[in-house]
Amino acid sequence: MGFGRTHDIGEVSSEMIGQKVILGGWIEDLRKLGKITFLTIRDSTGITQVIVKGEQNDKIEGLNRQSVLRIIGTVQETRAKDFNFEVGAEEIEVLAKAIHPLPIDPLGRLESNIDNRLNSRALDMRNQKTASIFKLRHHVLSSIRKTLIEKKFIEINTPKIIGSASEGGANLFSLDYFGKTAYLAQSPQLYKEQMTIGLERVFEIASFYRAEKSHTGRHLSEFTSVDIEAAFMDYTDVMGVLESLIMEVFKFTSTNCKDEQKSIGHEIKVPSSPFEQLTYGKVLDELNAADQKLEFGDDLQDSHLRIVGERHPGFYFITDWPLKLKPFYIREKDDDASLSRSFDLQYGYLELSSGGTRLHDPELLKSRLKEQGLDPSQFADHLRAFDWGMPPHAGWGLGLDRLMTTLVGLDNIREVVLYPRDPDRLTP
Ligand code: ATP
Numbered sequence: 001m002g003f004g005r006t007h008d009i010g011e012v013s014s015e016m017i018g019q020k021v022i023l024g025g026w027i028e029d030l031r032k033l034g035k036i037t038f039l040t041i042r043d044s045t046g047i048t049q050v051i052v053k054g055e056q057n058d059k060i061e062g063l064n065r066q067s068v069l070r071i072i073g074t075v076q077e078t079r080a081k082d083f084n085f086e087v088g089a090e091e092i093e094v095l096a097k098a099i100h101p102l103p104i105d106p107l108g109r110l111e112s113n114i115d116n117r118l119n120s121r122a123l124d125m126r127n128q129k130t131a132s133i134f135k136l137r138h139h140v141l142s143s144i145r146k147t148l149i150e151k152k153f154i155e156i157n158t159p160k161i162i163g164s165a166s167e168g169g170a171n172l173f174s175l176d177y178f179g180k181t182a183y184l185a186q187s188p189q190l191y192k193e194q195m196t197i198g199l200e201r202v203f204e205i206a207s208f209y210r211a212e213k214s215h216t217g218r219h220l221s222e223f224t225s226v227d228i229e230a231a232f233m234d235y236t237d238v239m240g241v242l243e244s245l246i247m248e249v250f251k252f253t254s255t256n257c258k259d260e261q262k263s264i265g266h267e268i269k270v271p272s273s274p275f276e277q278l279t280y281g282k283v284l285d286e287l288n289a290a291d292q293k294l295e296f297g298d299d300l301q302d303s304h305l306r307i308v309g310e311r312h313p314g315f316y317f318i319t320d321w322p323l324k325l326k327p328f329y330i331r332e333k334d335d336d337a338s339l340s341r342s343f344d345l346q347y348g349y350l351e352l353s354s355g356g357t358r359l360h361d362p363e364l365l366k367s368r369l370k371e372q373g374l375d376p377s378q379f380a381d382h383l384r385a386f387d388w389g390m391p392p393h394a395g396w397g398l399g400l401d402r403l404m405t406t407l408v409g410l411d412n413i414r415e416v417v418l419y420p421r422d423p424d425r426l427t428p
């Protein structure tokens with residue numbers, strides 16, 4: 001016997017009654033009634049009942065749930081009300097045995113806490129709710145790629161091991177690189193900007209690293225970012241790209257991922273477009289009207305964003321932030337140099353994305369670095385490219401994991417990341 005199957009379980013239907021099939025999957029349930037065993041077998045596409053009689057019964061004697069079987073049998077009519085057909089087993093092969101008890105109940109009948117589930121993530125993936133989250137994540141990634149490729153963006157891969165701090169931040173992991181200190185990239189910022197020379201519109205979907213001791217439901221040490229950068233675009237243009245990308249993700253998954261929504265127990269609702277746009281100034285007024293006593297230039301803390309999020313529960317942009325709150329590469333507004341051509345995309349209190357128009361003039365960029373207490377000589381490799389015909393450009397970074405939490409309606413980012421990394425979790 002080999003390992004092969006003729007059908008995924010999801011492909012078998014009641015129209016195939018009388019047909020011979022070879023299936024493979026995991027025992028989800030097993031009930032013995034006299035000389036007949038009723039098996040429920042699940043693979044990643046579906047579930048079926050299998051009837052085992054006679055000497056084939058001996059082969060499955062004493063097997064535990066989640067053991068792996070290969071079944072040669074015939075599709076037949078069933079009296080079970082949960083199924084449209086069943087399979088009468090003619091030959092059974094035990095391909096793998098599972099232990100009992102398992103570290104978590106993969107059927108979710110016994111609720112396991114998130115830490116236990118993450119410690120046994122592969123088994124947790126046999127829970128249909130968990131598997132559905134990651135199937136959705138796959139569809140989100142493919143929808144994002146499709147949208148950006150249609151908009152003529154080129155997918156790139158930038159290095160994750162870097163020689164100097166890309167944004168001057170202190171939140172970098174360092175590592176030994178053949179006797180020198182290297183860092184894990186916190187974003188592709190400088191590389192993607194450089195790639196607007198030559199490729200014009202680029203995107204990257206990759207892991208990035210932040211050495212922040214955050215213990216929240218929205219921060220991880222390793223997260224997946226979707227980044228774009230586009231020549232000849234302003235921040236309002238890339239906000240448009242971001243909004244249509246999010247709309248496509250919600251439309252695609254709400255229409256095409258019905259089973260996943262059912263398993264998760266959450267209906268994906270397409271948001272209304274266009275997204276509301278509030279300036280930072282307007283947000284400040286709203287907060288001060290709610291007795292927050294903020295002054296121009298103050299950053300919006302989590303507590304502030306919670307208040308704003310109550311009033312604006314869905315997707316909305318906060319635009320035109322004070323220049324001094326934004327990184328050195330963000331360009332100021334022409335009519336008011338204290339403001340920047342920048343935005344955050346919010347979902348209620350949750351920041352999903354930051355972006356803006358970049359400085360493309362090397363002299364302005366150098367003086368901005370100095371203003372922010374950074375040393376231009378540390379950015380020499382990057383600044384060189386600005387003398388080679390750097391086009392005006394704009395872009396953003398979108399936290400994919402955070403976007404996933406909004407899509408599936410869960411608060412904890414760990415639910416949507418396979419093996420999350422945070423200050424307390426480095427294994428498995
Ligand atoms: P926050 O203020 O929420 O910590 P940030 O402003 O530091 O985020 P950016 O540098 O603007 O983050 O990164 C762009 C996007 O990447 C964020 O809007 C967010 O969606 C995502 N992101 C940033 N840091 C993390 C993290 N530690 N874990 C998960 N996602 C993150």
Ligand code: MN
Nearest residue numbers: 344351353354
């Ligand atoms: Mn940000």
